Amino acid sequence: MNRAVRIFVFLICVWSLIPVVWCGLASLKSSEELARIPATLLPADFTLQHYIELFTRRPFAAYYINSLVVSSLSAFLCVAAAGLASYRLARSPKRFRSAVSSSLLVMAFFPPIVLLFPVYEIIRMFGLVNQPWGLILPYAALNLPFATWLLTGYMELIPYELEEAAAVDGLGPFAIFRRIVAPLAMPAMTSAFLLVFIFSWNEFMFALTFMNLESARTLTAGMATLSGAFSQEIPWGLLAAGVMASTIPLILAVFVFQRKIVAGLTAGGIKE
Amino acid sequence: MLWIAAAFILSLRMPGANPEGALSVLMEPDGTGTWRMLIAQFEKENPDIPIQMVEGPPATNAREDLYAASFLSGKAGFDIVYCDVVWTAKFAAAGWLRDLTDRLSRQDLNDFLPQELEAGSYKGRVYRIPAFTDAGMLYYRKDLVESPPVTFDDLERQARQLQNGNRWGFLWQGKQYEGLTTVFLEILWGFGGEWIDAKTKQVYLDSREAVKALEFLKKTIGTISPPAVTSYIEEDTRTLFQAGRAVFLRNWPYVWTLVRESPVKDKVAFVPMVHAPEESSAATLGGWGFAVSETSSRVEDAWKFVKFITGTEQMKVMYERMGRIPSRRSLVPAEFVPIIEKARMRPAIPEYAQASDILQRWVSAALTGRPGCEEALKKAAEETRALLGHAK
Amino acid sequence: MASVRLVNISRRFPDGSLALSNVSLEVEDREVVTILGPSGCGKSTLLRIIAGLDHPTGGEVWINGRPAAGIPPRSRDVAMVFQSYALYPHMNCYQNLALNLVLKKVPREEIDRRVRETAEMLEIGDLLDKKPRELSGGQRQRIALGRALIRNPQVFLFDEPLSNLDALLRERVRHELKQLFARIQATVIYVTHDQVEATTLADRTVVLDRGVIQQAGTPETLYRMPANTFVASFIGSPAMNLIDARLEAGKLRIGERQIDTGLDASGIFRIGVRPEAIRIADGMPAKVALVENLGARFLIEARVDGVPLMVLADERPAADSLQLQIDPKDIHVFDKESGKNIRSALDSRRIHP
């Protein structure tokens, strides 16, 4: 029994990891080797050529910086706004709170395609097309319901007496939030930040539509324009290198922050 | 926190627009460096008009969407439009292109290929100046084929005879995308059929000729064409053909340049596309040109560039370095004249993209399984009529 | 130090329930007042209203002769020790103690001096670098106390500060608190549900039930002259015996004996007798139903003519039956409907100044 279970788990792990590992190996093969049929498993002639090409022939560094800037700022903005709102929400009457929670739930489940065009109109109106803020604001907002939801659940657990103690100690309402509640909610805020960061990093539709200059693209949109879906030459090696380069930060994040990410996911999934 | 602050500063000064003073244009990937060279030449002659070339994705519909998105954004994302034949009507109807009719000289009007000029016009006004022309044609292995095929039956028969375990008979582009429309149109016209009349907006897709055309294509799959042909685009078929793994290839003129540097270099020739016995051969007209964006603030400079890049000398360079056939009558190489003469325009309607999608979807559906050819075309015709009727 | 005056305080919660009803109370400067009541009686709400954490729906709070309405908690200069201690988990003990002074922009050296002083007084000097979660319950309690003491406020508010300690520790800390109150000479309002705490610490105790003050007075007054059955049963341990019985012209009949209460009343009344007021001596015959060993003494459940009476005795009864004696002056007579003490109602002027 136990042996069978082990084999099952092992197989699933292999299937989960193989595409990424395969891609990693492929990114180190030369173009000739990639075109070889049948394919080789381990790189016979090892080369970093594709990675070099990625950063020299393509504005990959720009994609990278854009993704980093957009994801960090949207995650920060989102968690900040969600933090303020969820704190008040956690301290408001249950009827109000559950009404707000349900509307947040509805928004969190809203298919993004519904919002795409009107949001584009707004972004255009503010002159933010091809500007990082043209993605930061929508991403922060798109993830806000989820983040608020996650944080409200956590804030409810912070003892109210702490805030009373702080009020008696001489802190004003905002100082209570900044000096007492926010530090205490840090674990949940970190979870929310990480998840929003990942979601923003991964978002495709808005990035593809709002950023039509090469220099303004994020990784997902940039990669798709290198890709075979849009491609005639199909530069497999370049693609493999691109896939690896754009996913490695996330893979690292999983290893470093596994616990936080899971905590956020399950809290978000289970709350109410 | 430091990281957020750094990101914030970066977000404010990140480049969201063109470098000051440069005219921008979204081009195809410049693999050969020809465009870069031509632009450098222009900048040398006009030092006050720098050009910023953005290399877009290779797929044309992706570039079409990029142009559309940038026009929608209201600001002049691009000053100059590198424009496919089939975009003209849509972009012009949307009011995104500047009317260039009165800027063309009489001499140019006479020299440009009439189909290309017409394809660059919408409601009688010229919006797009052709740079090079394109037309579908049939490559074949002259070392294998004794006399090139003329009719569909010839093609099928010869393909069957000459194919073997290592080599397919006939390669064409069967993936659901614009390429499929162009292939299907050539077959359709070859059978004497028609798709849409751009003026009357009549739809003829449910005609007997259309069914015959589709049935012909479907029959090739797995017999003389590989089963995967329904996922192929130009480059897939070109690589296979160049590797010596096919007898016939339907493709564009650009292959001619490349095939002459490949393993089969001296074994290839081309003829116009085959047709039904009583009908005549037809090629789908492709080709690219340049237009000036309506939102550009520097129309005169942009026009200067368009005029330059569609000039005689530049067209020669494009032909020599990229194998692109000049769109000026005086420059079309003799061997291509018979093909260019057969080239026909796709309907110049603003709803072209959608109409083509309908066609592609139903043709692709029929090719890859159910429904039958007749039913698929009937549905396609209905949808197209609904589209053209509804658009009011 | 300062006085606190509550005038007709009412607090109605949004759900319509009335937490406090017309509560008036005057706490003098340097007085230690305990507020005693069962959970849910509104005592914590009262404390929070004084602190400014909650707002009355009616009435006024005066602190040091000034109305407190509209003054936020941070400006009332009151210190509060919470039931859960409410230490800031993300700060170490030093920071917990120092926060208020930091906010008041007290110079760094002085903060340091006062933290050390307070720590010394409470013997918590070696805990200052630790975070609250590393401390035991008693240590946390001290830090919470220190956080209040360091401020030298006008009024100290205590919200059941001992309820989270185990029995032994509670007794010790209670003792220390008593000493502390004597030393700091401060105005203290101390909320508890424990009558021992309430009576040992206080100059004056206020008994609260269902948002209404039942009685206020010195611990002795509450014990000797409970204003009603609630106070009577809440104060004193073991609890007072309360039985319904008929009085005929002031004479109470239990079993075969009659006891003269000295009152001129007839009818059904609620009669109260403290277990410690019943002596085992010649008198009413009773049966022993149950004996509980309290250590030093014994609690006997006796039945007189079927009526159960708890009796506190020094020794275990030798036989199954015994005889009981009750002094008429130890008998409390309460109105059956209102629960009011008929005797103290007569003397009410003396109890409520």
Place this chain on the structure above:
Amino acid sequence: MRKARGIVRNLQQAGWYLPAGILLFLVFVYPVLRTLVLSFLHVNLESGFQPVFAGLSNFGRLVSDTRFYRSMQATLVFVSVSVLLEFVLGLALALALEQLKRSGRFFRTLLLIPWTLPTAIIAILWMWFFNDQYGAVNDLLLRLNVIEAPVAWLAQPRSAMAAIILADVWKAFPFVLIVLVAGIQAIPREMYEALEIDGGTYWHKFRYVTLPHLLPFIFVAVIFRIIQAFAVFDLVFVLTGGGPGGKTETISVYSYYTFLRYMDFGYGSALVLVLAGLLALIGWTLYTLLLRHYEPGR
């Protein structure tokens, strides 16, 4: 005086919600209202992007739009098959990891990786895998002698849909897994011990302890996935673009084309509104059927 103070307090209260409120207004409230307005207008190439009142004609067109039904059908197939597979795989693996206990956390980390990666980029990888010439899938199957000749996975409607579903299951089942693992961990150990004393077998433990405790978690995970899968865009857009024959075109992809390629904003708005309405209906139904029962007191 008191009233004035109340107003001030309300204003202060509103301040906390202001940043979130502005963001949500700009990106949710206004866009939804705007979409509603657009759906009653013709704003397209033909109208020169000028709004022309259309009444209900956009919705009328939708009723007879076979492409809409096709995309709905494709979406439903995609959602039902992929969510079912994700659930089965997630549950099986969650139970298996529970058996392994100690090493479970390590595996969970590994399995989290696919979930974290960007769909749009991973779709490129899958496209490569399913390529008939250079793809790893064909390579493997050929070596194992399962197939004789390379299969053009993305060129056939059924296999293209299967490829999309496979890619989605690969990416999304870890989510189901993680939620279910959390659910299993929340079950008090005493429950199992009590059952063990009563002589329960493994099946009994699953049937009487694990499953009842896990049900709300299962519902949450499945509802999440259904709703997310319904709006699938990236995967289809990159992997097949909706082809072949439009057989893998989901509603989101069709809507995207309607907006950005056909420039038919009125009709596109009607399309996405129907999608949103449908999702709301599905979400509400699932919620009332499955979850509400578990909400209070749990």
